[in-house]
Amino acid sequence: xxxxxxxxxxxxxxxxxAGVVIRDADGRTLRVTARSLETTSxxxxxYRALLHGLWRARRMGARRVRIYCDDAMVIAxxxxxxxxxxxxxxxxxxxxxxxxxxxxxxxxxxxRDQNAEAALAAVDALEREPDPLGLEIEEIESMPLxxxxxxxxxxxxx
Numbered sequence: 001x002x003x004x005x006x007x008x009x010x011x012x013x014x015x016x017x018a019g020v021v022i023r024d025a026d027g028r029t030l031r032v033t034a035r036s037l038e039t040t041s042x043x044x045x046x047y048r049a050l051l052h053g054l055w056r057a058r059r060m061g062a063r064r065v066r067i068y069c070d071d072a073m074v075i076a077x078x079x080x081x082x083x084x085x086x087x088x089x090x091x092x093x094x095x096x097x098x099x100x101x102x103x104x105x106x107x108x109x110x111x112r113d114q115n116a117e118a119a120l121a122a123v124d125a126l127e128r129e130p131d132p133l134g135l136e137i138e139e140i141e142s143m144p145l146x147x148x149x150x151x152x153x154x155x156x157x158x
Contacts, residue, residue: 002064002104003030003057007049008115009042009071010122016042017128018049019121022057031056032117034125040087046071047091049122050107054098063103068110070119075109 006021015036022031033052037045046069057065069075076082077092078099084092099105112119 001025001060001062002066003060003062005050005053005057005065005067006110006115006118007046007053007067007069007071008112008118008122009045009049010119010126011042011045012123012126015126016045017122017125018045018052019118019123019125020049020053020056021118021121022053022060029117030060032121034121034128036125036128043071043074043085043088044091046074047088047095049118050074050095051091051098054095054101058098058101065099065102065105067105067107068115069107070110070112070115072109075107078107 002025004023004025004027006023008019010017010019017034017036020031020033021029023029033056035048035052037048050067050069053067054065073082077084077088078095099107
């Protein structure tokens with residue numbers, strides 16, 4: 001199954017938010033996620049949106065993914081055309097690893113006006129309290145990296 005991910009960020013009054021829209025091959029919207037994030041830059045928010053979308057698409061059974069992001073710098077970094085700043089290396093490496101988990105993936109720049117649903121979701125999220133981790137609790141607990149590393153879930157012992 002191939003899914004399309006659209007990601008966007010918004011900033012206002014020192015707050016940053018991210019929006020993610022997941023669509024099927026027929027263009028039907030399957031999921032919209034919006035989060036107000038505790039990040040220091042818009043690029044961090046863009047990477048967190050990409051990671052969230054990639055994790056969600058994987059959980060939905062996608063084997064191929066097309067990503068459309070309106071952050072030109074993040075697209076250039078993922079394409080190897082721009083250097084990744086030290087503070088973004090961790091998010092960059094996580095995103096590359098998730099992209100490699102798919103049989104096929106592409107990451108393309110999309111103009112903000114063609115990314116309206118994700119952009120509006122991000123703007124709407126600015127009205128909410130920030131999510132310190134940028135992910136839902138059930139997603140964090142189900143991440144395979146936690147399982148493989150033997151990290152304990154809250155309240156459980158391995």
